[in-house]
Amino acid sequence: MTSAFALPFLSLPDEAVTLSRWMIAQTGQPFIPLKPMLEEWDYAADVELRGSILIDMQAAARMLSIPEDELKLAVVLKIGTGRGRFPRVVERVSSQLVETATDKALELYALVPGNTLSGRLHTRIEVLLAASAKNASILAPTRIGSRLWSHEFSVELEDGGDSRFPIEVVSFIETFPNQRHVCAPWYLSWRLGGLASDFNGSVRLYVNSDHAELAQRVVDGDVLTLQAILGDVMVQMVGATLDADDLAEQLDGCEEGSVGAQIAGWMELAFPGRELSELRNIRRSMLGSFHSSLHAAAELRDIE
Known part of the structure; x- marks a missing residue:
């Protein structure tokens, strides 16, 4: 009940x-x-x-x-x-x-x-x-x-508004040769500032298949692995977006399915009811709490 x-x-x-x-x-x-x-x-x-x-x-x-x-x-x-x-x-x-x-x-x-x-x-x-x-x-x-x-x-x-996060499992040695992140476990590709862009069309997460064990955990849907990866994505995107001076105005103009709408949803999930100024203060003075709150919000729950 x-x-x-x-x-x-x-x-x-x-x-x-x-x-x-x-x-x-x-x-x-x-x-x-x-x-x-x-x-x-x-x-x-x-x-x-x-x-x-x-x-x-x-x-x-x-x-x-x-x-x-x-x-x-x-x-x-x-x-x-x-x-x-x-x-x-x-x-x-x-x-x-x-x-x-x-x-x-x-x-x-x-x-x-x-x-x-x-x-x-x-x-x-x-x-x-x-x-x-x-x-x-x-x-x-x-x-x-x-x-x-x-x-x-x-x-x-899966394919409606809140669709599954766009993930590709690829070999970084083949896909990103001579890049500094060639040995990274995953890589988030997105353009800072494009908050009005379609989320699925402008955000892509690459998982490095050269790390075979990690790639298999992602394919198998291991919840802790996915939480760690999604939490890192949320930290990157929310943290970078908070630096925008006119963020409130930008988010107000974002439509459903956009990058900005997704980021706003993550912020509300991790910090319910908090103003943007409060989130900036938490990020500046309590960075560990800021990161861990976003990682906690990335938790994947089963429905009983």
Whole structure:
């Protein structure tokens, strides 16, 4: 259950709700367990989600101090999309009533048109009070629509807005002969000052395949290796960008999918709510904290 504050009424603990593993598929393809990223997706492909939820109505009635014969709940499924940690657009796709105790799980399904998606697919399940009870406890929820339980998850869309970071595994001996970075483990290629440029078209990370063990870890998706590399990229790009005198104006003019928008997202992720002046002070006076905060923000998390 996700809650950022104490509710003024009783709510449902996770023990009263059983949520199945969510499955995802592109239309026409078999369903697979939901993972942090939906690979090989593009805007032409619709996305389907499938799962189920089972509410122990007897336990729910007891925990909410509402007589079981008066308890009515609604299960609401919402879908959102957009870059960053919070969705830009949210839509309610289904609402189902639960009135009586049953051993049968409630099936949840959503078909999301690919052309409506951008960067990340957010999903939220809510259990709401569907009817007021006459004989409930003074601590019981009474207002229809009161949120009693919720669960959120999201999946990154590989080729939408927040696409996978552009990485190429190449031999530096062959690709960058006689260059000073020929023995480096990786090399970030980008042009400082082009904040309005398309991120995928102007930023490229090269991993040195001459370091065979490192290259294999990248190919295998080793999370610590990728975090170290992405953290270094974030340190380079955020640090260099902070030196611009008119940075606030430049970032305000950056569109979704641009270099500036990506850098702004990284700064908010690593230093939520901080002004640009504060970030500059941290970088100047607490360089170790500045670097480690960006490396921490590069952490790759699995979705349970």
